[in-house]
Amino acid sequence: MSIAIPTSNRQFYKILNDEDLLSQLLREQNLIQRHDQHKCHCGSLMTGGSRKKRLKGGTIKTYPTMRCVNRDCRNQINARKNTFFSYTDVLGRPNCKLDISTIFEMIWLWCQEIPASRIAALVQVSQPTVVDWLNFLREVCQEAFNDATQMGGVGKIVQID
Numbered sequence: 001m002s003i004a005i006p007t008s009n010r011q012f013y014k015i016l017n018d019e020d021l022l023s024q025l026l027r028e029q030n031l032i033q034r035h036d037q038h039k040c041h042c043g044s045l046m047t048g049g050s051r052k053k054r055l056k057g058g059t060i061k062t063y064p065t066m067r068c069v070n071r072d073c074r075n076q077i078n079a080r081k082n083t084f085f086s087y088t089d090v091l092g093r094p095n096c097k098l099d100i101s102t103i104f105e106m107i108w109l110w111c112q113e114i115p116a117s118r119i120a121a122l123v124q125v126s127q128p129t130v131v132d133w134l135n136f137l138r139e140v141c142q143e144a145f146n147d148a149t150q151m152g153g154v155g156k157i158v159q160i161d
């Protein structure tokens with residue numbers, strides 16, 4: 001069963017606080033790599049998985065991954081590699097220090113038109129980092145808007161086969 005895109009805070013935070021639901025939603029929306037659309041370099045199929053990592057403070061984070069089904073290979077790739085979530089800043093530094101749920105929450109709050117200073121306080125990330133991400137989000141939206149214009153105009157339905 002697929003997950004509906006949340007339209008209320010309650011739905012959103014239910015998903016955000018459940019690592020399995022969050023991974024599923026991100027996969028379905030093609031925001032992280034889908035194992036069923038990816039092959040390992042060895043030629044084998046990949047399966048969806050997760051990797052746990054202990055952070056300095058002792059908290060354990062779970063990352064969505066893709067794992068090779070070939071037992072001799074066992075290659076594991078971070079599912080956010082080469083996606084929106086692996087965005088690097090202007091200096092080329094990866095912003096991977098933020099976990100996906102933090103980024104996703106920032107996007108949610110940004111969509112509610114909450115100012116950057118308030119987002120920074122709510123997600124407990126420094127304001128420059130939030131501003132950096134919001135600029136990036138605006139660029140992504142602008143590009144999507146430009147693409148839509150080229151593909152037949154904003155407001156028209158574009159059929160993709």
Ligand SMILES: [Zn+2]
Pocket residue numbers: 040041042043044068069070073074075
């Ligand atoms: Zn492999």
